[in-house]
Amino acid sequence: MAAHARVRAPELIGKGGWLNTGGKDLTLADLRGRIVILDFWTFCCVNCLHVLDELRELEEAHRDTVVIIGVHSPKFVHEADHRAVVDAVERYGVEHPVLDDPELATWKQYAVRAWPTLVVIDPEGYVVAQHAGEGHAHALERLVGELEATHAAKGTLHRGDGPYVPPEPAATDLRFPGKALLLPGGTFLVSDSTRHALVELAADGETVVRRIGTGERGLTDGPAEKARFSEPQGLALLPDGTVAVADTVNHALRAYDPATGEVTTLAGTGRQWWQGSPTSGPAREVDLSSPWDVAWFADRLWIAMAGVHQLWTYDPRTGTVAAAAGTTNEGLVDGPAADAWFAQPSGLASGGDRLWLADSETSALRYVERDGDGFAVRTAVGAGLFDFGHRDGDAAQALLQHPLGVTVLPDGSVAVSDTYNHALRRYDPATGQVSTLATDLREPSGAVLVGDDIVVVESARHRLTRLRLPEEAVRVDAVAHRTQREATEVAPGALRLDVVFQAPAGQKLDTRYGPSTRLLVSSTPPELLAEGAGQGTDLGRDLVLADGVTEGVLHVSAMAASCDDDPDNEYPACHVHQQDWGVPVRVVAGGAARLPLVLAGLDG
DSSP: OOOOOOEEOOOOOOTTEEESSTTOOOOGGGGTTSEEEEEEEOTTOHHHHHHHHHHHHHHHHTTTTEEEEEEEOOSSGGGGOHHHHHHHHHHTTOOSOEEEOTTOHHHHHTTOOSSSEEEEEOTTSEEEEEEESBOOHHHHHHHHHHHHHHHHHHTOOOOSOOSOOOOOOOOOSOSSOOOEEEOTTSOEEEEEGGGTEEEEEOTTSSSEEEEESOSSBOOBOBSTTTOBBSSEEEEEEOTTSOEEEEETTTTEEEEEOTTTOOEEEEEOOSSBOOTTSOSEEEGGGSOBOOEEEEEEETTEEEEEEGGGTEEEEEETTTTEEEEEEOOSOBSOBOEEGGGOBBSOEEEEEEETTEEEEEEGGGTEEEEEEEETTEEEEEEEEOOOTTEEEEBOEETTTOBOOSOOEEEEOTTSOEEEEEGGGTEEEEEETTTTEEEEEEOOOSSEEEEEEETTEEEEEEGGGTEEEEEEOOSSOBOOOOEEEEOOOOOEEEOSSEEEEEEEEOOOTTEEEOOTTSOOEEEEEEEESGGGEEEOOEEESOSEEEEEEOTTOOEEEEEEEEEEEEEEOOTTOSSOOEEEEEEEEEEEEEEOTTOBSEEEEEEEEOOO
């Protein structure tokens, strides 16, 4: 590997201040002598949540040498709200200090281009590695070991307790509930996501009837008092009377039997799905990726597979799962199910001949319907990854902000839990109009109908809230937003795209079965790229920007597979590194002629 000039890590600055430090502001000087891993994340991003889980084991194993610092860098306007960041840190069990950086000051200092990005700083305060995307835990483990040995020998490694100070736990019956289901007997089943359990509430929506699960993170079947979940979300009633549970962080589909209290596993292995893994087969033998919601539609259970931007199905008659819609590319593309693009589908609801879905990262309401012998995907509301807001009126110009839930109403219209707008919205397919049913709901994530009422899961208020469906919608002043990230200025014409990937120490690219890298490039608008769009195996590509298009977004998806470099090992351990970038660009004279994106390593 070529030598790099040593780069001193920039200071950590964030207008929102520090969390999980007992009120103390941290500086890099305070952390000197420790290995620091900066995790640039935002709480809307499912890939960021995957990385939080990847880091837990490393965090525990090296507590006396490694300090992980979460740098919260918002995409959506709501994510710049300090209270929302405080909630997210508790919601997702973040057990390290977090810097709230609502203006992306530290993001810019470190030239970060994507969520999630990890930056490693050595005990002397120098940047030694950068990794974008998921799948880097093994590389970090090895690098940490090397840094520990090197700096222990130099005398520059200081062991001891880290700066993490846990917040005081709150006493509530629910803690950041995700979804709710009305059971046949009139009680509610709620996924108590942060406490890794299900809770049955009485018909009043408040009184606890029973808890299902120990409250400890895990993947354990058995009776209600012994079962374990990990941040469960979606719930759906199956024809046999059991409830399917999207056990999100376990990457599994579970079943709960209200009659017996028994919990079983329907699908998933407990491992996260990666590119190249099977996309169909016996349900207990196929990996899943962050299933977020479930709904019964077209004689099978549909799964919003948020972690890979797809919809899958589970067929209880055959005990099999299969990918049903989506390419795994992140974006908003309609058409035949197999060709569609989604972005973290997080809410599902069956409405007769349509399966409605909340596509959260595109702030869109979309649906699946039959198309000949197959299915097609259409968009009712939503413009793409970077446009969001609160605007009512004609669906073609209406805006949502990161919705997580959908509920079909008796008249065929659809209520949308418009999570980051703290609102319940309504889309009427008959008129093509979007309106607002209720505001001042704190991060609503789902809703269920109960007679003439709608019961909303107010996730950040830790409760169910019953509302009477209004005869007339309220009026809300229109607000439109775009992502805060500054556009990268690029020169007109030729643009060299380089995805930087350096295999971790002791590993090499895995070429035993063909190319070990993949690069997919597209743009919004498509007219931005005159040449260079499409899929290939090289991690570098010469693009040509079209004349007359002055701004847009380059969508880049990269993957690299590396294996242990040990000729004596017939079955070396292999790892997949992958990331999607959406890079806003502005075409100007004198702009950059090269766009480097770091997947792993440092750009020379």
